Amino acid sequence: MPLITVPIEAGGGYEVTIGRGLLKSCGSIVGHAIERCRIAVITDTVVEELYLEPVRASLTAAGFAVTVFSFPAGERSKNMGTLAAILEFLAAERLTRTDCLVALGGGVVGDLTGFAAGCYLRGLRCLQLPTTLLAAVDSSVGGKTAVNLQGGKNLAGLFLQPSAVICDTASLDTLPPDLFADGIAEALKTAVLSGEPLFSLLENGATRESLSDIIAGSIAFKGRVIEADEFEAGPRRILNLGHTVGHALEQCSGYRISHGRAVAAGLAVIARAAVKLGWGRPGSAARIERALQKNNLPVSTSFTAGELAEAALSDKKRTGNEITLVIPQEIGNCVLRKIAVAELPKIIAAGLEAE
Ligand SMILES: NC(=O)c1ccc[n+]([C@@H]2O[C@H](COP(=O)([O-])OP(=O)(O)OC[C@H]3O[C@@H](n4cnc5c(N)ncnc54)[C@H](O)[C@@H]3O)[C@@H](O)[C@H]2O)c1
Ligand SMILES: [Zn+2]
The missing domain is CATH 1.20.1090.10 (Dehydroquinate synthase-like - alpha domain)
Structure with a gap:
């Protein structure tokens, strides 16, 4: 399967790499994006079970020292308590500003990890490894991070662009149909904004075969929008x-x-x-x-x-x-x-x- 890369000119500039089977070779892509350091992989209990081992093995083989923090899967974990637990973990592990966080999971993991990376030691780098379609087509790119407060959803957060995004489309094989459809909804939203060719890829029902093109098309469009308005001063609201x-x-x-x-x-x-x-x-x-x-x-x-x-x-x-x-x-x-x-x-x- 060929790899697709989408460059994004926001933050320090980064690449989104899309392809089948990338999690088990993620270490080499990460090795091109950042120098050797310690990596804290942040994940949830469901994704940990499914995909942590290949990621840990590949990062370790590429020369990174890996440590892992996992929290209970689901939106209910996207709160200040989990954020605080991640920050305390990073402190206990003595991560420094030259180290890096890796978000392995869906939008909840991505939002929490990005937030933690943006505020631990006033900011270190973070990589996004999306494993839901929603995260692949939307939340892993763009740098918005958040947790929910009792007063409402996504009320606390910051902007932090990742240093690389690696999307293994094979990891989407284990998504249940409702989570798959959730991701397609965001891709269709992007397709209505961008028009062809993305809309035609989706209008008769997305197929697993066309997933890489759907993800690449969605991310390429979102990338152009955030490049023009990284901090949502105006046009990004589209x-x-x-x-x-x-x-x-x-x-x-x-x-x-x-x-x-x-x-x-x-x-x-x-x-x-x-x-x-x-x-x-x-x-x-x-x-x-x-x-x-x-x-x-x-x-x-x-x-x-x-x-x-x-x-x-x-x-x-x-x-x-x-x-x-x-x-x-x-x-x-x-x-x-x-x-x-x-x-x-x-x-x-x-x-x-x-x-
Ligand atoms: N930052 C942004 O720009 C942005 C954009 C859109 C949405 N979001 C946020 O994203 C969140 C929703 O994302 P989500 O739907 O990915 O939620 P999620 O991260 O909770 O994932 C949904 C469920 O799928 C499981 N899962 C993850 N990968 C899997 C896989 N490959 N196979 C089987 N199960 C898997 C997870 O463990 C979880 O139980 C919301 O909190 C939303 O606010 C953020
Ligand atoms: Zn949305």
């Missing part, structure tokens, strides 16, 4: 397509609906609203819906426009009387649009009707 309603849906469901499925429904809602309100090209919402359905993702919700708008407007990161929505004008052409908060229920209501 990546929030489908997320205003998506986050509201997650919240309304008490987080029983996964992030990916919520984003899928959010994408369908905003695409239909755009067409209804004359901002989007007729037919584009129907095409987005069809693509979501072909990938076993939802296109509707039973929550009302009022419930969703209320949840969206309770977002603790929101300021003032306006919010910025990402509007799909057509596939491959989305824009940021400021609207008055009072308009939001009406916009969501339009999106809840059929196109």
